[in-house]
Amino acid sequence: MPLSSQPLRKLGFLTIGLFDGADPRRGHESTLEIIELGERLGFDSAWVRHRHLQYGISSPVAVLAAASQRTSRIELGTAVIPVGWENPLRLAEDLATVDILSGGRLNPGVSIGPPMHYDQVKEALYPGTADLEDFSYERVRRLLGFVRGEPATAFNGVEGFEVFSDRVQPHSPGLGGRMWYGGASLRSARWAGENAMNFLTSSVVKAEESENFAEIQLSHVRAFRAHHPDGDRARISQGLVVIPTDTASSEQRAKYKQYAGKRMPRTTAPQGPARMKFxxxxVGSSAEIAERLHAHAAFQEIDEVAFALPFTFDHEDYVQILTDIATELGPELGWRPASGR
Incomplete structure (x- = not known):
């Protein structure tokens, strides 16, 4: 079929990095091996989620520090770090350090809001200040300022044998332009644009002006660019769960179909008080998935994606899915691997 969207320029993937609590090293090693595979396959980016007090990556910056030493080209992102769990100054130091170590390949994605199950975790996380913490956009703005080199203190100079800086060190000059906001609402899209961030839009959005997922996501894409100083050139990455089956075994195909089927009911209508739309x-052949994406109103206006890997699959499943995305689906979408450009 003729393309109804522009050729895909950047292809990435997102993993949650699950592990067994009795053997966490194995799961973390699996995540690092998947990132290494992504680089060999020519992917432009690899992204990791966070999962605090769960059996998934709890320290994405540390994992990406390790990944930076096993790879040389692929961009490394977080999708996303909820800054409600973080001290913005300390996070800025960690992000800049990993960006330096990676040679300028880090793409930090962040979001706002109180930590999940805050009433149960607040005394462990913020004893004495739990009711005073600010979980608004201001917390991200502080992080942006520190990353971009705004002063963190009025003091600098030499004290004895020690030299002090008034801004976060190390400072990585290009990192401020590679900060992403993960948003699911029109308000977040506008705020990200106004603050010159890049924008991550995923498979979950807030049903505000429509109940059609593609229409909602398209409204976020356009609102973001309308408020960004770079306009239509502002960077947006779309993240949907994509499971090509071109080289999958019959057992894998049955597993994938069952997984998607269990999750399908939540996509039929907005969920919960926040009216979240999934x-x-x-799932299907790369040709079938490409046809659905070309007809997707939001996909038609973006040229970057970070396809999300399913949560609970095995390492071998991820290898098959990533290989099919890189060798079959990507080319169907007009993408070329890094080695072929």
Whole structure:
């Protein structure tokens, strides 16, 4: 079929990095091996989620520090770090350090809001200040300022044998332009644009002006660019769950179909008081998935993606899915691997 969207320029993937609590090293090693595979396959970016007090990556910056030493080209992102769990100054130091170590390949994605299950965790996380913490956009703005080199203190100079800086060190000059905001609402899209961030839009959005997922996501894309100083050139990455089956075994195909089927009911209508709308998982041949994406109103206006890997699959499943995305689906979408450009 003729393309109804522009050729895909950047292809990435997102993993949650699950592990067994009795053997956490194995799961973390699996995540690092998947990132290494992504680089060999020519992917432009690899992204990791966070999972605090769960059996998934709790320290994405540390994991990406390790990944930076096992790879040389692929961009490394977080999708996303909820800054409600973080001290913005300390996070800025960690992000800049990993960016330096990676040679300028870090793409930190962040979001706002109180930590999940805050009433149960607040005394462990913020004893004595739990009711005073600010979980608004201001917390991200502080992080942006520190990353971009704004003063963190009025003091600098030499004290004895020690030299002090008034801004976060190390300072990585290009990192401020590679900060991403993960948003699911029109308000977040506008705020990210106004603050010159890049924008991550995923398979979950807030049903505000429509109940059609693609229409909602398209409204966020356009609102973000309308408020960004770079306009239509502002960077947006779309993240949907995509499971190509081109080289999958019959057992894998049955597993994938069952996984998507269990998750399908939540896609039929907005969920919960926040009216969150979920996109259906895209399962099938690369040709079939490409046809659905070309017809997707939001996909038609973006040229970067970070396809999300399913949560609970095995390492071998991820290898098959990533290989099919890079060798089959990517080319169907007009993408070329890094080695072929």
């Amino acid at each position: 996109a259906p998982d895209l």
